[in-house]
Amino acid sequence: MTVLDPPATIPAIAARATALTKVYGSGEAQVHALAGVDLTIDTAKFTAIMGPSGSGKSTLMHCLAGLDQATSGDVQVGDLTLTSLSDNELTRFRRRHVGFVFQAFNLLPMLTAKQNMLLPLDLAGADPDWAWFDELVEVLGLAERLGHRPSQLSGGQQQRVAIARALMSRPTIVFADEPTGNLDSHSSAEVLGFLRRSVRELGQTTVMVTHEPSAAAYADRVVLIADGRVATQIDNPTQDSILDALRRIGG
């Protein structure tokens, strides 16, 4: 598989981290953000990564998404081993195989909603699938907003545009980093609902980093990170089971 091809067959595991470590700084100021993480992400499943602040969950996402290189260990997405790729290859990998939804500042302020949505495809020089585009626009309720700039959209609308952009290229994995952090409860529920629908109806593998148990409860599996390691995993989580687990690991 090259960085630009879609996967030929759908494997059961979308991504895998093996003995992943990440160390920042040197000498006395050394920070061990990840201290040996072993993790698999299942295809077509909604995985939530949870943990207290400083647990390393964002660093883990960085490494899985090809935004950063680990100090040691392996990251595999599909057939590709990310840890052996150069910066340009990683860039092209992200373009084709990863979709991002950030907590805030998702969109380029000088582009319209439509242009923002098509940005990764533009960068790859690929033609958009317009039927897919129209469907996304309809499902996410953005038809009226396509020509508006981010400054003219509400927080919830901006996140929906970001989701549409993430889904537009049908990536291998969608990474969402605290997507509801800036939203009120109504918009949050909306955004999480869309993410889950894309997993259920489109088979889109989605990984969400969050610290809210209510958000994590939308996932199929919750992975709890503490002190740079996987503490525990919960399948089919509920808010209560998550809270229990959190209490147990003292988070």
Added chain:
Amino acid sequence: MRNVILASMRTYARRYVAALVAVVIATGFIVAINILSAAARDGANETVGRQYRGADVAATDAEGPREYASLRKRALADRDVTAATVNWRGWIEAALPDGPKTVSVGSVATDRGLRWQDTSAGRLPTSDGEIAMSASQAKRHHVRVGDVVKLDAGDHELKLTVTGIVDDQDGPLRSVLYVPERTFASLGDVAEPVDEVFAANGDPAAVASRLDRATTGLTVQTANAYERELRLRATQGIDIFQKLILVFAGISLFVGALVIANTFTILLAQRARDLALLRCVGAIRAQIARSVVAEGLLIGAIGAAIGVVLGYAIAVVSTAAIGHWSPSTPMGTPTLTLGGVLLPVLLGIGVTTAASYLPARRAGSQSPLAALQPQEAVHVRTRSGAARLVFAAGFLLVGTAGLVLGLQGVLVSGLLGGMLSFVGVLLLTPVLVPTAIRTVGPLARRAGVPGRLAHANSMRNPRRTAATSTALLIGVTLITSVVVGSASISNKVNTSLDTNHPADLVVSASDGSLPAGIGKRLAAVEGVSRAVEVQGTQARLDGQEETVLGVDRAARTAVHGDVLRGLSADEVVIPAESRDFDDVGSGDKIMLSVGGQARELKVRYAVGLGDAPMVTRSLLDEMGAQTTPRAAWIRATDSADAGDVMSDVHAITKASDLDITGGLPDRADILQILAIVLAITVGFLAIAVLIALIGVGNTLSLSVLERVRENSLLRAMGLERSGLRAMLAIEALLMAGVSAALGIGLGTLYAWFGVKTVADDIFASAPSLTIPWAQVAMIFVVAAAAGLAACVLPARQAARIAPAAGLVAD
């Protein structure tokens, strides 16, 4: 507050660099000019003093030599006056070893005490038949002690032997040749007395007043008072020159102010959160505003101080350079005086502080809540106010009216009109530049995603893009108008020269034919592009015996312009220099008889082709005239050195006693002066452009810092490093390219107005506008390339940004 100011300046030190550099350059420029002008003034003053060092009393304003002569008699009768001399000065044609030249000639006083010339070789001329020459001219014309120089005193010739070489010394009495005072009587009316000076014992003031009372019409004063007058005259020219150059310095300062204001605006936008935080914890608006102005003051002070040092260094180097290349120009030593330094420093500080004022006020009006809100996307659009547009329209209207009025010949109106209209254009740049960038959009979009992003980016903040572009626009407009204007004027001058000096050099025999083969020898001279022998014959023209030349096609090619165009077989060209046809007018008919045949020819006048009448060669052949080569017409290449060509040609013609005339020296001199003026003007304007380019780089680098999040988002989305760099490069090109294009257009327009106002009636024949396409294209390329160069460092900064830096929550 002081700690905050100092701490923030230390932290953000690098971001002030552009503003600092702008102040340094502008201040340094002014300081250098002031020091150099002061040194030039000192030099001029000193030489004036030296030429009158032996004199105690001076007399001027006589009506003629006779008044001076009678004053001399009366003065020498006075008991205190010991010596008297009249200082003569004039212009005379001298036959030098390398050719005839009209040079200045001055007098050597009979009395030794009143002589001011110093010799570097030989001795000063004291009796008839002796002459001295200034050192630099002696070198140039290969004259040595013992050579013979012939002077053409109108109706007779003087042969003088060089007895000494005189040190170069600038001053009102400076000349190329020096002859004893007595010799001037035999020079005819070639020279005029400049003044008369006397050496006296006792109190010069008393002697002066005695002599003054005894005469009417003359002004008699002490030598000191006279010297003061002369010094004033000498330094007046320097003063005017200094004022002109200070105009350029003013332009640099203005551009610098724009760059400084720009820097502060962007800096403060970046520190918006810090300043809002200060407001939160209790700083009132005025405190914030004041702290920013204090920063401006500090930058201005530091920049001005560095500028003074830089200016002094430049002045020292320049003085040395002038001493090397133009040793006869007197220059004092460059010194730092309080007066020369104080004003530029105050200006530098003042401009920086003023430029930081508006951004400071805007920073102070930040709401404290801005600090509490999560980091928002930077504010995207700003609109230009209606008031600005109204002002702009007003300036443009008044300015255009002034320019049009200037076309009628009112220079001042044209100048003011130009300035006002330009201010109007500058006010409009926040509208003009983004519109221009938008029209270039399709071109930018061809460059793919980076192109589209760059295009969108450069239109986001019209006011900031405009501020940056304005600085560059000013520089490019000025340079273009100077380049195009001078090319147009050069063309006009050339066309005029073609009419008045069509022949570069004309070699003719005073009687009889040219020696054989001389045409070939002349053509072989370096710098000669063509040497054509023109056949001629003895004939009777209008009753007089004349050498008549026959012009063929070859001869026509040796001549500039079309003064001989369309010469038909029934026309005769009478040179204006010929003194034999004073009563014949253009269009009259006169008889040409040669070889037994006679023809009636119509008269046509021309100038600058020697003094022999001309007809067509075919006419002479038809009339059966026996022709021999009588004159050689020489055309020099455009880049030839006039002096070298003339001395080489003279070396060939000397042996055969031939005459040389022609317009080559004049043409070369005039074009050289134009070229020098152009080079100096462009050089000074380039300083302003340099400051502007620093501003462009500055804007780009600060906007890179501002857009860290966006750029890291793009990297996360999948834009490679090279794509990010390309995006910035295209942005830089758009800004620089659009400014340059607008500037070139405006500059050409102003050049047209300028040339039409100043030179239209003087040189009416040539077209008003000649656009030197090569040079204009170069201006564009240099501006665009410099814009690109300005983005190299910012692009490197941008590429180092980690993807998704600052976007992730933790």
